[in-house]
Amino acid sequence: MIWNSFGEFLAMGGYAGYVWGSFGATALIMIVEPILARRRQKQTIARLRRQMRADTRSSLESNE
Amino acid sequence: MNERLINIFRFASPATFYPLAGRMIPWFVALTVLFGAAGLWLGLFVAPTDFQQGEGYRIIFVHVPASWMSMFIYLVMAFWAAVGFTLNTRLSGMMTQALAPTGALMAFLSLWTGALWGKPMWGAWWVWDARLTSELILLFLYIGFIALTSAIDDPRRADKAGGILLLVGVVNIPIIYFSVKWWNTLHQGSSVSLTRSPSMAAIMLWGMLLMALCFWMYSIALALVRVRGIILERERHTDWAKAILSGETAR
Secondary structure, three states, rough: OOOOOOHHHHHHHHHHHHHHHHHHHHHHHHHHHHHHHHHHHHHHHHHHHHHHHHHHHHHHHHHH | OOOOHHHHHOOOOOHHHHHHHHHHHHHHHHHHHHHHHHHHHHHHOOOEEEOHHHHHHHHHHHHHHHHHHHHHHHHHHHHHHHHHHHOOHHHHHHHHHHHHHHHHHHHHHHHHHHHHHHHHOOOOOOOOOOOHHHHHHHHHHHHHHHHHHHHHOHHHHHHHHHHHHHHHHHOOHHHHHHHHHOOOOOOOOOOOOOOOOOOHHHHHHHHHHHHHHHHHHHHHHHHHHHHHHHHHOOOOOOHHHHHHOOOOOOO
16 A cells, blocks of 8 residues: 555645546446446347237238 | 357357347446456555655556547447458358447547546546547547438448448547557557556556456446347348247247
8 A cells, every 4th residue: 555645645746636537437438338338238138029019910910 | 161160150140149149248248347346446546645646646446447448449430340351251240339338438438537637647537639529539530420321211331331430430440549659649658657666556557457357347337238239230131039029039
């Protein structure tokens, strides 16, 4: 451990805005991107299920 | 043809790759967290202050991995495009599309963290330097690829058009990589200086390599999540995809 206090760690020797701006943006993207990708995967499955049900229904009706 | 080759081709089929990808995702997520925690620990708590740049140099621990990934993901996409053109495999086009958003974000992060590093060290957020400009072009290539492939409805035609863009644009990668040698740039040459005391360079290098591994695992996990959606979408008329969608087989 190279820091004497938590405040010193946060201050980053005067470069706080630059250092935390870099790590923060990276963290933000690495949290938001997986959430969006997961959500999109779930939406795709839900949409394809609806389409599949609609297709089987219409093919059943046309057979009658 | 030997057995191992047959196995590789078996996994190249969407029907077998879909469940395999699903099983691999948790492992890559775990490795991302593991390497990330170790890399951040070394980078933020163990690596000593730089004698020239103070604490500002710590941006290196996200800047370099993001830059490496932005170039490497593009190379992987170009590789898949080439495989798609020569072997006509269905999965390759899906892989390029699954990788593109993560690649674009890595290129963005490289530029963003670069700007935040450039301001305190050079006094400018941005300069039209060879390294920076070619990295900006890489971001535009990613955005162009995403726009082009999503504008074409037929997936096979979208793959072809996107593949051509990828293979033409790949020329930009060596330009980025060697730009600091070919031109007189403001961007520093090598990222890790071996002229500093060896123990310090070693800790910095380890921190950076661990962060790079973290970014690798992250990109693979994201690409796998995304490719599963693309596979289902494109294979929705096949029996195996219908079985998954109707819940007959495990997802």
